[in-house]
Amino acid sequence: MHKILSATLLTLGLLSPAIPGAAQTLPAPQTLPAPQTLPTAQTQPANGALAAIRARGELSCGVNGALPGFAAPDAQGAMRGFDADFCRAVAAAVLGDAAKVRFVQIDTPEAGFAALGARRIDLLSRNTTFTYSRETAQPVAFAGITFFDGQGLLVGRDSGYASLRHLDGKRVCVTGIAGSTGREVVESEAARLGITITVIEAGGGTALLQALAAGRCEAASTDASQLAIRRVTELPNPDDFTLLREFLSREPLGLLVREGEEPLRQAVFWVVQAMLEADEFGVTSTNLVEMVQSNDPVLRRLIGMEDALGRNIGLDGDWSQRVLAQVGSYAEVFHRNLGAGSRFGLDRGPNDNWQRGGLMFPLPLR
Numbered sequence: 001m002h003k004i005l006s007a008t009l010l011t012l013g014l015l016s017p018a019i020p021g022a023a024q025t026l027p028a029p030q031t032l033p034a035p036q037t038l039p040t041a042q043t044q045p046a047n048g049a050l051a052a053i054r055a056r057g058e059l060s061c062g063v064n065g066a067l068p069g070f071a072a073p074d075a076q077g078a079m080r081g082f083d084a085d086f087c088r089a090v091a092a093a094v095l096g097d098a099a100k101v102r103f104v105q106i107d108t109p110e111a112g113f114a115a116l117g118a119r120r121i122d123l124l125s126r127n128t129t130f131t132y133s134r135e136t137a138q139p140v141a142f143a144g145i146t147f148f149d150g151q152g153l154l155v156g157r158d159s160g161y162a163s164l165r166h167l168d169g170k171r172v173c174v175t176g177i178a179g180s181t182g183r184e185v186v187e188s189e190a191a192r193l194g195i196t197i198t199v200i201e202a203g204g205g206t207a208l209l210q211a212l213a214a215g216r217c218e219a220a221s222t223d224a225s226q227l228a229i230r231r232v233t234e235l236p237n238p239d240d241f242t243l244l245r246e247f248l249s250r251e252p253l254g255l256l257v258r259e260g261e262e263p264l265r266q267a268v269f270w271v272v273q274a275m276l277e278a279d280e281f282g283v284t285s286t287n288l289v290e291m292v293q294s295n296d297p298v299l300r301r302l303i304g305m306e307d308a309l310g311r312n313i314g315l316d317g318d319w320s321q322r323v324l325a326q327v328g329s330y331a332e333v334f335h336r337n338l339g340a341g342s343r344f345g346l347d348r349g350p351n352d353n354w355q356r357g358g359l360m361f362p363l364p365l366r
Contacts, residue, residue: 049261053094057100059101062104062106062115062123063079063126064083065079070083083126083146086125086272087123094315109126112128112256117258140257142255143254143264147252147254152227154212157239167195170197171217173208186221186248189248189249208222255268266314270309276360279329279362280362284329292305
């Protein structure tokens with residue numbers, strides 16, 4: 001199982017060197033032909049999340065806020081990143097404007113669950129793994145997977161370590177923050193391999209890589225995407241370290257809403273599916289006007305020109321047009337924040353469309 005997983009996740013391309021990229025900018029909205037007149041959306045309960053968001057005129061979205069590539073402020077203080085753009089996509093669908101988002105920095109997944117339960121945020125888009133315990137024991141509901149990740153290992157390039165097995169008798173640093181499963185994953189895999197390691201809880205974020213650079217441990221372990229990004233952004237000599245070609249866990253990251261808010265959960269889920277389907281059919285923010293003129297029924301349905309896509313989820317008929325015009329397809333979001341259009345240059349790997357060998361499989365919008 002672990003060998004199969006490693007082979008699959010290897011295609012993430014997280015070992016790719018950082019490459020220069022343009023500043024992250026959202027595509028400019030385009031003027032699109034109006035869709036056909038659609039039936040009035042179903043009435044939401046007075047205390048429903050969708051009604052509350054619309055009354056407020058703003059989506060409150062919890063993000064990491066300190067992880068470049070996923071969510072971090074740019075030089076002007078605007079929140080940028082892969083997770084931040086999914087907040088914008090939901091705002092475009094629900095409120096008509098991708099800019100109507102209030103970003104709330106969430107330090108840990110557990111803090112995000114609490115913020116959702118207390119109604120301090122409407123949506124959590126914070127590199128959070130979809131797990132059984134979180135789905136069943138927390139007051140939250142997952143609303144779609146946006147990124148396939150796995151727990152990885154960062155070591156010194158000249159250390160000679162090529163896998164966890166080579167770390168027998170060595171020290172491995174993990175985050176150790178509340179709600180993190182890093183320690184459990186490392187210890188479980190070490191037990192499976194029959195080796196002995198010393199796990200050091202070094203703290204989250206920058207502290208983890210600082211512990212590795214200072215020699216407190218021989219390896220640092222957390223989500224591979226974080227290791228790849230933080231190696232570039234936080235280590236003074238990033239080329240002195242390398243991400244091993246081994247993954248210790250499956251980490252499907254996704255979006256969450258409060259439990260019991262089914263209309264909002266459905267809206268968020270189908271926003272993700274529309275962005276994935278746009279990726280599959282080559283629809284982008286730059287060719288959307290051309291695609292609107294297409295006679296292809298799949299494309300016309302995707303952009304709300306024929307079917308009442310929003311009728312059953314409390315949205316109007318052109319919500320998908322707004323998402324794609326103002327934020328873009330899944331491919332565009334990945335490209336500008338994590339891929340070749342960013343300084344990280346990550347390959348999509350399992351986050352590519354299923355027809356290109358990835359795991360992203362949009363559910364049909366029909």
